Amino acid sequence: MSSIRACGWPEDLLLSSSLSAFRPGPLASFARMARREPDLALGLMLLALVALVVAAPGLFTAHSPLAISVDKAMEPPSAAHLFGTDDVGRDILARVVHGARVTLSICATALVAAAAIGGAFGLVSGFVGGRLDMVLGRLVDVVLSFPPIILGVMITGILGPKTANLIFALAVVYVPLFFRVARSGAMAEAGLTYVEAARSIGLSEPAIMLRHVTRNVLPLILVQCMVLFPLVLQIQSALGFLGLGVQPPTPDWGAILQQGKDYILLAPWISAFPGLAILVTALALMLVGRGLQRRLDRR
Amino acid sequence: MVDYLARRLAASVLTALLASLVIFMLIRSVPGDVVGQMLGQTSDPVAAKALREFFGLDQPVWRQYLNWLGRMASLDFGVSWTRGQPVATMIGGALGVTLEIAFATLALATLVGVPLGVYAAIHEGRALDRAIQTFNLLGLAAPVFWIGLMLLVGVSTAFDWSPPLVYTPLTTSISENLSMVALPVASLALLQAAAYSQFVRQSVVSAFGQDYVRTAIAKGVPTRTVFFKHVLRNIAIPLITFMGLILIQILGGAVIMESLFALPGLGRLLLTSIEGRDYPVLQAGLLVVVMIAMLVNLVVDLLYHVIDPRVRLA
Numbered sequence: 001m002s003s004i005r006a007c008g009w010p011e012d013l014l015l016s017s018s019l020s021a022f023r024p025g026p027l028a029s030f031a032r033m034a035r036r037e038p039d040l041a042l043g044l045m046l047l048a049l050v051a052l053v054v055a056a057p058g059l060f061t062a063h064s065p066l067a068i069s070v071d072k073a074m075e076p077p078s079a080a081h082l083f084g085t086d087d088v089g090r091d092i093l094a095r096v097v098h099g100a101r102v103t104l105s106i107c108a109t110a111l112v113a114a115a116a117i118g119g120a121f122g123l124v125s126g127f128v129g130g131r132l133d134m135v136l137g138r139l140v141d142v143v144l145s146f147p148p149i150i151l152g153v154m155i156t157g158i159l160g161p162k163t164a165n166l167i168f169a170l171a172v173v174y175v176p177l178f179f180r181v182a183r184s185g186a187m188a189e190a191g192l193t194y195v196e197a198a199r200s201i202g203l204s205e206p207a208i209m210l211r212h213v214t215r216n217v218l219p220l221i222l223v224q225c226m227v228l229f230p231l232v233l234q235i236q237s238a239l240g241f242l243g244l245g246v247q248p249p250t251p252d253w254g255a256i257l258q259q260g261k262d263y264i265l266l267a268p269w270i271s272a273f274p275g276l277a278i279l280v281t282a283l284a285l286m287l288v289g290r291g292l293q294r295r296l297d298r299r
Numbered sequence: 300m301v302d303y304l305a306r307r308l309a310a311s312v313l314t315a316l317l318a319s320l321v322i323f324m325l326i327r328s329v330p331g332d333v334v335g336q337m338l339g340q341t342s343d344p345v346a347a348k349a350l351r352e353f354f355g356l357d358q359p360v361w362r363q364y365l366n367w368l369g370r371m372a373s374l375d376f377g378v379s380w381t382r383g384q385p386v387a388t389m390i391g392g393a394l395g396v397t398l399e400i401a402f403a404t405l406a407l408a409t410l411v412g413v414p415l416g417v418y419a420a421i422h423e424g425r426a427l428d429r430a431i432q433t434f435n436l437l438g439l440a441a442p443v444f445w446i447g448l449m450l451l452v453g454v455s456t457a458f459d460w461s462p463p464l465v466y467t468p469l470t471t472s473i474s475e476n477l478s479m480v481a482l483p484v485a486s487l488a489l490l491q492a493a494a495y496s497q498f499v500r501q502s503v504v505s506a507f508g509q510d511y512v513r514t515a516i517a518k519g520v521p522t523r524t525v526f527f528k529h530v531l532r533n534i535a536i537p538l539i540t541f542m543g544l545i546l547i548q549i550l551g552g553a554v555i556m557e558s559l560f561a562l563p564g565l566g567r568l569l570l571t572s573i574e575g576r577d578y579p580v581l582q583a584g585l586l587v588v589v590m591i592a593m594l595v596n597l598v599v600d601l602l603y604h605v606i607d608p609r610v611r612l613a
Contacts, residue, residue: 286436
C-alpha cells in the first residue's frame with residue numbers, strides 16, 4: 001500500500017477501490033507460508049496447541065489432576081477417562097494437561113536464566129577479548145567437559161530434589177552454549193565497520209556494546225533459545241524420570257512417567273501419555289526452531 | 300605431532316584439574332555428609348566427631364582437596380565410605396557395563412543411521428526421503444526413557460518376554476547378558492540413529508552440490524564410484540566429529556537407561572553414591588566421566604590428522 005501511495009495516487013481513489021481486498025489477511029499469509037515452509041507451519045500449529053493447553057488447561061479436562069479415587073485405580077483409557085487413570089485413580093489426561101504448565105514453565109525459566117547469564121558473559125567476553133576471554137573460555141570448557149545429563153544429575157542430586165534446584169541445574173548446563181553463541185556473535189560484530197565508525201565519533205566502549213552490538217547479537221540468542229528448548233525439555237523430563245525433579249503429587253511430565261514405570265506392564269497408559277506429550281512438544285519446538293534458524297541463515 | 304600431542308595433553312590436564320576442583324567444591328559445599336547419613340537420627344556427638352576425624356572431614360576443605368588430588372595422582376582411588384570396597388574396583392566393574400552399552404549402541408546406531416542418511420540424501424525430495432526425515436524428527440523428539448518403556452511394553456505383549464531382573468556379566472553368560480542389555484541399547488540406538496541419519500543426509504546432500512562431484516559425474520564416473528570415492532571420503536571428517544559427540548551423548552543416556560533397566564553401570568553407581576554422600580566414589584566416578592569425554596575429543600582430533608594429513612595440528 002505504502003509504495004502505491006508513494007507514487008502519488010490520490011488518497012480517495014485508493015480507499016474507494018477494491019485494492020485493499022488484495023492485501024493478504026493473517027490467515028492468507030499463514031497459508032502462503034504453510035505452502036512454502038510446511039514444517040514451520042506444522043510446528044507453529046502444534047506450538048499454538050501446546051500454548052493453549054498451558055494457558056487454559058480447563059478447556060481440555062474437567063477432572064482435577066490431584067483428586068484421588070482409589071476405586072477407579074489403573075483403569076484403561078475410556079470415554080470417562082480418555083488417557084486412563086493411575087495407581088490411585090487420578091485422571092491421566094488431567095495430570096498431563098495440568099503438568100504442561102509445571103514442566104514447560106520450569107524449562108522456560110531455566111532457558112531464560114541461561115540465555116541472560118550466558119548471553120551477557122559471552123557478549124562481554126567476545127567484545128572485550130584478551131585475558132578475560134581466555135579465563136571465561138576455560139571455565140566454559142570445564143562445564144562443557146561434563147555430559148549434560150550427568151551434570152544435571154550431579155547438581156540436583158547433591159542440592160536435593162526441589163524445583164528451584166532443578167531450574168538452577170538446567171541453567172548451569174545450558175549457560176556455556178549461550179556463552180559460545182553470544183561470544184562468537186560479539187566477536188564477529190566487533191570487527192565490523194559500524195563499530196569502528198561508532199568508536200571514531202567518540203562513543204565509549206560500553207555504549208557501543210550495549211547500544212549496537214547487543215542489538216545485533218540478540219537475534220542469535222533468541223534463535224538459540226528455540227533450538228535449545230527441546231533439549232532442555234528432554235533433560236528436564238529425564239531428571240524428573242530419575243526422581244530428581246518435581247516431586248509428587250505435583251503433575252510434571254517426567255514425574256508422571258516415573259510413577260508409571262513400576263506399573264508399566266499392568267497399566268502402560270500411565271507412562272505412555274506424558275511421554276507422548278513430551279514428544280509432541282519437543283517436535284513442535286524443533287520444527288519452529290529449525291524454521292527460524294533457516295530464516296536467520298538466509299539473511 | 301609429538302609437540303601437538305604434548306600441548307593437547309597439557310591443556311586436557313589443566314581442564315581436568317579445574318574440573319576436579321569444581322567437582323570437589325560442589326560436593327563439599329552441600330549440607331549433610333556421610334556421617335549424618337550413617338548415624339541417622341541418633342547422632343551421638345562423640346561418635347560423629349570420631350567418624351569425621353576418621354574420614355578426614357574435620358580438616359579444612361583445601362587440605363582435603365590436596366590430599367585427594369595427591370592420592371588420585373598416585374592412582375590411589377581410596378575406599379568407598381558406605382560399602383568399604385576399593386573405589387577402583389567398584390568403578391572398574393561399573394565402567395565395563397557402561398562401556399559395553401555405549402559401544403554396542405554406537406555400533407548399532409552407525410549401522411542403522413548412516414545407510415538411512417545416505418538413502419535419504421540419494422532420494423532427496425522424494426517419498427523415501429520424507430519418510431526417513433519424519434523418522435529422524437520423531438526419533439529426536441521422543442524421550443529416550445519413554446522409548447525404552449514402550450519397547451518393553453511392545454516386546455512383552457508381542458513375545459510374552461521381558462528382560463531378566465538381575466544383571467549377568469558378559470563373561471558369565473553371553474545370552475543372558477545380551478537379553479539384559481538388548482532393550483536399553485535398542486532404545487538409545489534408535490535415538491542416535493535418528494541423529495546420525497539426519498547428519499549424514501545433510502552432509503551427503505551438500506557434498507553432491509560441490510563442484511568436484513559435479514565434475515566427476517559430468518566426466519561419466521558411475522554414481523556408485525562417485526559416492527564411495529568422492530563423497531564418502533569427504534564427509535569422513537565431519538562424520539568422525541559427530542561420532543565423538545554421539546559417544547559422549549550415549550554415555551549420558553546410559554545413566555538413565557541403567558536406572559530404568561537396573562544395570563549396575565557407572566550412572567547407577569553415581570546415583571547411589573550421591574544418595575549416600577559417598578564422596579570418594581562420587582569424586583572418582585565423575586572425574587572418570589570427564590576424562591573419558593576428554594579422551595574421546597582427543598582421539599577425534601588425532602583421527603582428523605590420520606584421515607586428512609592436510610589438517611594442521613595446531
